[in-house]
Amino acid sequence: MDDVTDALKDLNLDQVPVYLLKTQSSPTDSYESHISSLANGRYKPIFVPVLDHIFRDDALRTLRRSAERFAFASGSEASGLRKATNNQAKKYGGIVFTSQRAVDAFATVIAKLDPTKLNALFDKDMPLYVVGPATANGVRGLGLPCEVVGEQTGNGEALSDFILAWHATLPREVTHLDGRKLPLLFLVGEQRRDIIPKTLQDSELPPHEQIQVIEVIVYETGELATFEETFTHLVRTAKRQKVKEQCIVVFSPQGCEAMLSALGWLDEKTGILSVGLRDLMSGPMKTKIVTIGPTTREFLLQEFEFEPDVVAETPSPEGVGEAILGPSESEG
Numbered sequence: 001m002d003d004v005t006d007a008l009k010d011l012n013l014d015q016v017p018v019y020l021l022k023t024q025s026s027p028t029d030s031y032e033s034h035i036s037s038l039a040n041g042r043y044k045p046i047f048v049p050v051l052d053h054i055f056r057d058d059a060l061r062t063l064r065r066s067a068e069r070f071a072f073a074s075g076s077e078a079s080g081l082r083k084a085t086n087n088q089a090k091k092y093g094g095i096v097f098t099s100q101r102a103v104d105a106f107a108t109v110i111a112k113l114d115p116t117k118l119n120a121l122f123d124k125d126m127p128l129y130v131v132g133p134a135t136a137n138g139v140r141g142l143g144l145p146c147e148v149v150g151e152q153t154g155n156g157e158a159l160s161d162f163i164l165a166w167h168a169t170l171p172r173e174v175t176h177l178d179g180r181k182l183p184l185l186f187l188v189g190e191q192r193r194d195i196i197p198k199t200l201q202d203s204e205l206p207p208h209e210q211i212q213v214i215e216v217i218v219y220e221t222g223e224l225a226t227f228e229e230t231f232t233h234l235v236r237t238a239k240r241q242k243v244k245e246q247c248i249v250v251f252s253p254q255g256c257e258a259m260l261s262a263l264g265w266l267d268e269k270t271g272i273l274s275v276g277l278r279d280l281m282s283g284p285m286k287t288k289i290v291t292i293g294p295t296t297r298e299f300l301l302q303e304f305e306f307e308p309d310v311v312a313e314t315p316s317p318e319g320v321g322e323a324i325l326g327p328s329e330s331e332g
Contacts, residue, residue: 004230007046008237016043017238018247018324019231021255023049025100027141030134031249034317038325043247048231050255052224053101053189055108059218064109066091072122092214093175093182095146096129096163096196098156102187103138105218110142119145125174127166129184131159132316154314155293160199167211183212190220221254228258235262239285247288247324250308253299260304263287273306290323 011017018035024047025031035045066072071091097103113121124145130136136151149166153159163184167175175182186196197213224230238246250256260266260273264281267274289308291297292315300306310326312319 016245018043018045020047020249021050022251030317034321050227052222054220055105090177092185094127094184096186097135098131101219156195160196183214186213186215187218188215190217223254232262245286249290250296251292272304
């Protein structure tokens with residue numbers, strides 16, 4: 001808790017704290033660098049972790065064994081291994097990442113492999129599909145020889161369409177083995193949308209365009225038990241320091257109730273937003289709520305009758321930055 005609230009001690013006069021309700025990505029976080037650069041440093045990003053991620057060691061051990069058996073490789077080395085062991089050398093025609101946590105989980109697999117053999121273990125022509133620049137940066141940081149594609153898509157729907165189009169351009173030796181189309185490996189958490197598997201495996205697609213998706217759950221997610229306490233302390237500290245304005249960026253439905261409760265905006269009897277409580281608890285400090293996308297907005301509306309101030313047009317540092325600034329500052 002102290003690490004989070006300590007960030008307010010360095011707040012300059014008239015600087016606006018931006019609470020990013022997410023875990024800070026490492027080694028760098030593109031949201032931090034972009035928001036810090038807005039309006040000549042007027043905004044100060046502060047990360048407030050909401051989710052607790054637990055890696056599935058059983059799944060990660062299986063992936064490591066697969067990698068060591070050339071599951072992601074092709075070419076002469078893979079063929080030689082297959083003949084020697086009677087095991088199928090290559091199992092996947094690509095890997096899909098849609099979250100930083102999936103990247104972090106897979107990084108633990110890569111860390112246990114011989115770094116001098118990565119070029120042999122991973123087919124350089126096998127695509128690594130990603131959604132958004134943050135995920136793309138994380139995947140590139142793995143140091144694999146594969147091409148990273150799809151970062152401009154921004155969401156699962158757009159990435160699904162991109163994968164179908166990109167897959168059609170790949171050589172047959174990348175997408176097939178022994179005449180059989182290879183599936184894609186999709187690394188996910190236990191809570192996820194199924195838009196990508198449904199789209200790629202849609203029975204209305206011509207059979208030759210359909211792509212099988214193998215989902216592997218590599219992490220589990222839950223709300224941090226300490227989130228509400230930490231965020232409540234942060235808001236109270238800001239009030240004591242007479243912060244004039246603050247911005248909260250919400251990245252997922254998890255933590256929304258705790259956030260509104262910490263702000264003191266929820267009616268205890270109904271569990272929904274009370275406009276009177278919002279005005280009373282906010283006092284002279286202006287609070288702006290930004291959601292990363294429409295899914296989180298809809299959750300806030302349906303569960304708490306709360307309309308956020310703005311929804312980012314794209315789920316990216318640039319989209320969030322524009323939402324924070326608003327039309328006047330963006331144009332200026």
